[in-house]
Amino acid sequence: MVTIYDIAEKANVSAMTVSRVINNSGRISEKTRAKVRKVMEEMNYVPNQTARSLVLQQTKLLFLLITDITNPFYTTLARGAEDAAKKQGYRLLFGNSDESLEKEADYVTTILTTRVDGVLLAPAGDPSLPHLELLRRHDVPFVLLDREVPGIDCDIVLGDSKEGARQLVSHLAEAGHERIAMVNGSSSISSARLRLQGYKEGLKLSELPFREDHIFETSFGSLNDLSEMEAWLAGLNPPPTAILTGNNVLAVEVMRLLHGQGLRVPEDMSIVCFDDLGPYADVEPFLTVAAQQAYQFGYMGMSMLIERIQDKETAQPWKKIVLPAELLVRRSVKPLRSGE
Amino acid sequence: MVTIYDIAEKANVSAMTVSRVINNSGRISEKTRAKVRKVMEEMNYVPNQTARSLVLQQTKLLFLLITDITNPFYTTLARGAEDAAKKQGYRLLFGNSDESLEKEADYVTTILTTRVDGVLLAPAGDPSLPHLELLRRHDVPFVLLDREVPGIDCDIVLGDSKEGARQLVSHLAEAGHERIAMVNGSSSISSARLRLQGYKEGLKLSELPFREDHIFETSFGSLNDLSEMEAWLAGLNPPPTAILTGNNVLAVEVMRLLHGQGLRVPEDMSIVCFDDLGPYADVEPFLTVAAQQAYQFGYMGMSMLIERIQDKETAQPWKKIVLPAELLVRRSVKPLRSGE
DNA sequence: TTGTAAGCGTTATCAC
C-alpha cells in the first residue's frame, strides 16, 4: 500500500507536506504542490480513509436502514436518500432489516462499530426503542422514517397514514362497498395503527359499521404462508366485497391468495392499498392506491439528518415532517353503484 | 467515546488484556475476563472498527455496486448477496451507478479510499474497463455480475443471455409472429450483444428474415424521453406484431409508450422480455419473460468473492458461472396461429 | 512555506 510517506520520500518533502497537498490546506508553493501531485499520480496513491477517520473522528459515512429492500417504496426512498447524501459529499452504507428486530439489532451493532456519522432508519416497530436508545446513548444522530416509536424524541419523516387510509375507505364507500375488510401490518408499528384508525374513521364518515373480524393483522413483509389469511377470509360470512391493505406488499399477497382461489380483481373482490407498486408494476398501473412520496421520504430525511449532524452542538428542536398521501384511482375497484 | 483504556483503568488491568477479552484471544483467567466484561457492560463499550481496520488492514466490509436500484432484478440480486455476505460475517456497503460511467467512477474512488475487502459489481459496460483495471492495480478482489468486460480476466456470474433470447424469439415464432422487433440496451454491454445474437439465431431457426431496422438500441435504465422510440416504431411499415426487449425495464417503457398511443398488450402488440418484474408486478404476472435467477446471481457471486478474498495468496484460476434463464409463458403474447 | 512530534483506538510482538 502506498502511503503519504512513500510519496514524501520520492518527492523529497515531509509527509506533512503531502498531507497538505491532498487536503488543499495550509500554504504550499506551486512548485512543491506540482511535484507532489506528480509523484502521487505515478504511484497511484489513494488516501486511506480508515486512517483519516480514526484521527478526524468522523467517517463521512451515513447509514440507511430499511425494512424491505424488495419493496419499491423503500428502493425509491433509497434513491432519494442516496441523491441527498451524494449532494452533500457523504457516502451511504445500506442495510435491510427485513422487518426483523434481530436483524435490526445486528445492524445497530454494525452502525456503532463502524462509527458512521449518522443513521436514517425505518424502525421495525415499537420494540425498536432500545435500539434507538442505544444510538442516542452513543451520540449517533438519527432520523426516523415512516414509523414513529413511542418513548423517543427525534427527527422524523412520516406519511399521513390516517388520512390516506380514510380516503381509500371513502373511495370504496362511494363506489358502493359496504363490507370492507382490512389486512394490516403489525399493531406494534405506528403506521399500521394509524392506518387502522383512518380505516375506522372512513367507515364512520360513510356510516358503515366497524366489525372486529374484518381486521386481519399480519406482517408488512412478504408472507411465506397464506393459510391463516385464507382461513380468516373464508370465515367471513357474508364475505367482504373489498379489501384495504396496510401496504403494497400485502396487496400483492392478498391478490396472490385470491388468484389461487380462482377469484378475480376487481370482478370478485376490490382491492386498494397504501403505497404504490413502483415503475415495474405490469402493464399500465392497475391497483388503486394511496401513493406516498417515497423519493421525498428519503431525500428530506437525509437532508434533515445531515443538517442535524452539522449542527450537532447547537441543540435544535426535533423536527417532524408529515407528507400527504395521494389517492390514485385506477382499476382495482368495482363500482357497485354509480358514484355520488 | 469509551476506549479500551477506559475499560482497562476501571478494571485495573492493561489495555492489552481488554483487547484479549474482546477478541477471545490469548489465555486469560476467568476471573479477569469476568471483571473486564462487567466493566465493558457498565460503560457501554463498543469496539472502534475504524481503529481495528487500520491495524488489521482489513475492513470486513464488502461492496455491491449495481446499475439500477429500482430494478427488481438487482434488488433481488442484492438480497442474495446480502445473505451470503452475512453468513460469512461480512458487512455490505452498497452503491447504485444508475448505468452511468461517471457515477461508477465515483463509486470506484469510494471503494478504494474505504479500503473495502472486495467488490461485487455489475459494470456499466465495456468502457468500465479502466475502473476494473484500477481495482486490479490496487489489489482489490472483485467479481463481475451479469456483464462481461472485454480486456479483463476475472471471476464472473453470467446469465445465458443468448439462449434466453433465442427461446423468447422461438416462442413468438411458434405463436405465429413473423415480424418481431427488438428494443435493446447499449451494444457496449455484453449482455445486450448476446441477447441480440440470440434474437438473430432465433429468427434464423424459425426461418424468419432479420431486418436491421427492427432493432432499436437505447439504455437499459428507465427512459426520460420516449419520443425516439416512438419515431422508430412509427417508421416501421408494416409494423411488427411483437417486440422483444433486452430487459424488464425496457419492457415497461415499451408498454408505457404503447399505452400512451391507446394500444393494448397483447391485443395490438405482443411483448416479451428478459428478466422478471419481481413480486410487485400488478395482480397475477402478465408478461411472458425469460426469467433469470436474480437471487442466485447475488448469492453465488458473493460466495465467489469471499472465497477469492480468503484464498488471496493461492492463485486460483478465474471462475465463470453461467446461470440459465427460464422461459415463463404468461399472457403478453397473442397467438396468431395455434402452436405447433 | 515546510517540518517535527504527538496522538486517534486498536492489535502483534515480545517480555516478564
Place this chain on the structure above:
DNA sequence: GTGATAACGCTTACAA
C-alpha cells in the same frame, strides 16, 4: 496470564 511498546496511515498543533 498479563503488560509495555510499537505500529497501522493520517492530521492537528506547534516549531522553524
